[in-house]
Amino acid sequence: MTKAAILFEAGKPLQIEDIIVDNPGPHEVRIRTAACGLCHSDLHFIEGTYPHALPAIPGHEAAGIVEAVGSEVTTVKVGDAVVTCLSAFCGHCEFCVSGRMSLCLGGDTRRPAGAKPRITLTDGTPVNQMLNLSAFSEVLLVHEHACVAIDPEMPLDRAAIIGCAVTTGAGTIFNACxxxxxxxxxxxxxxxxxxxxxxxxxxxxxxxxxxxxxxxxxxxxxxxxxxxxxxxxxxxxxxxxxxxxxxxxxxxxxxxxxxxxxxxxxxxxxxxxxxxxxxxxxxxxxxxxxxxxxxxxxxxxxxAIMGGNRFPVDIPRLVDFYLRGLLDLDTIVAETIRLDQVNEGYESMKKGDAARSVIVFNP
Structure with missing residues (x-):
């Protein structure tokens, strides 16, 4: 069984429940989650400001270790340290082939209607995958174009926030502006x-x-x-x-x-x-x-959605910036918490006086 923080009803606290994560399909990657940042974007869905099909698992700013790959996966391998990104891209639409990957709607990166769901509750109820990721979970199952391998020397509790906050902010400076x-x-x-x-x-x-x-x-x-x-x-x-x-x-x-x-x-x-x-x-x-x-x-x-990123290129570069001492992620990470402290983490976020809280799995 896998533990995850699930949103059953907008405006209510997330609940820690057991889920079942399916085996990878041909282009899918199963990731053992190491860390996931708490992003304000998820709070919009949790509070109901933005609609989303429920039940769902929020969380989209994650890093972890690949533990299984599908038969057609070529971009990562078992044992790789990876960062996930919500701007999953198909690779062949007009946006992708014209270099605007962050605008791709990513339809081909999801399982088609009628297919077995990636995530279910223990009673078989399907769980909706929020923003292609659902990273408030001990295990992720994503399309290979929703993650990228990074330098194994990178601390994963710092790497996690590159997946959204840093990719968005830095991408805006380097790409959009x-x-x-x-x-x-x-x-x-x-x-x-x-x-x-x-x-x-x-x-x-x-x-x-x-x-x-x-x-x-x-x-x-x-x-x-x-x-x-x-x-x-x-x-x-x-x-x-x-x-x-x-x-x-x-x-x-x-x-x-x-x-x-x-x-x-x-x-x-x-x-x-x-x-x-x-x-x-x-x-x-x-x-x-x-x-x-x-x-x-x-x-x-x-x-500039997600900073106009090209994350397979941008994220490894940002990791390199951190390892070289140029990018200061240590200051941005205010605290590390456990998965069962996720609701407290969001209450802290609402106070507005600190930067990023990061869930660390199995510290």
Whole structure:
């Protein structure tokens, strides 16, 4: 039997239950989970803000060891250390072949309708796989294009957060924004994704990196990870402060929390010709836009799902950055917890004063 944290009803705590994980299909990989980060994106599903078929196992920011592979798998082998990523890609659609793998809908990476489910309860009830992964589980069963092998020297409790927070934040800097040395960057929201964005902006050589967050503890972490300046995001003049600090506005403003007010602050912080990038999961009925003068000033607004990543290439590079001392994951990981502490971990997240909690399996 395998233990997993299951969401049976939106708005209710996750329940630790036994599940049965099937054997790998031809292109599937079975992974013994080592660690999984608690991401705010899962909280949207847990609270019911975003709909999802239930019961389901959340969790999508994981690392582990391959324990079995399907007959057609060529990308990983038994014993490999791997990081999973929710932007599973088919490899042959228009998005994939044009280099925009993170936009792939990944239909071919799921089992077809009517096929045996990957995960069931012990009574045979199918369990829905959230975001192609369902990583709050001691064992994962995923398509081979939902994971990538990494350097075995990489600590897996640190590697886990690369699968979402760091891939999203760093990918936004390197891929979606293509920040060049000397450009100015503002990051609104200093959770796991925002802190990774700040750290990546430092690696990219950004000239000024301004972090905006209402929590003093988060602003302190931002400075440690490379921010040159910090601003209270709830201050009435937050946008004015950012514009003054950057001498006219920033080249790139990145929203990393999922609040309409944060998106507005990002847009207001831009210089002429600047780009605002929205990473956070906004409420589904919200819209974000540019005003007429913003458009006349050449400002741009974009989304960047998962940072526009190409994760089979990006994740090993980010691992290398960590091993070389460039990427500071130790500061982003606030605590490690057990699977049975997952609900407490999310309650801690709601307080908003710490970065990432990471579940460590069989510590």
């Amino acid at each position: 293509k920040v060049t040395p000397g450009e100015t960057v503002a990051v609104v929201g200093c959770g796991g994704v925002g802190l990774a964005t700040i750290n990546a902006a430092k690696i990219a050589g950004a000239g000024r990196i301004i972090a905006a967050d209402p929590m003093p503890e988060k602003r302190e972490l931002a400075m440690k990870l490379g921010a040159t300046d910090v601003v209270d995001a709830f201050a009435d003049d937050a946008a004015k402060q950012i514009v003054e600090l950057s001498k006219g506005g920033v080249d790139h403003a990145i929203e990393a929390v999922g609040r309409p007010a944060s998106a507005k602050l990002a847009v207001q912080s831009l210089r002429r010709g600047g780009t605002a990038t929205i990473l956070g999961m906004m409420p589904l009925n919200e819209q974000v836009g540019l005003g007429a003068m913003d458009l006349l000033s050449g400002k741009k607004l974009q989304g």
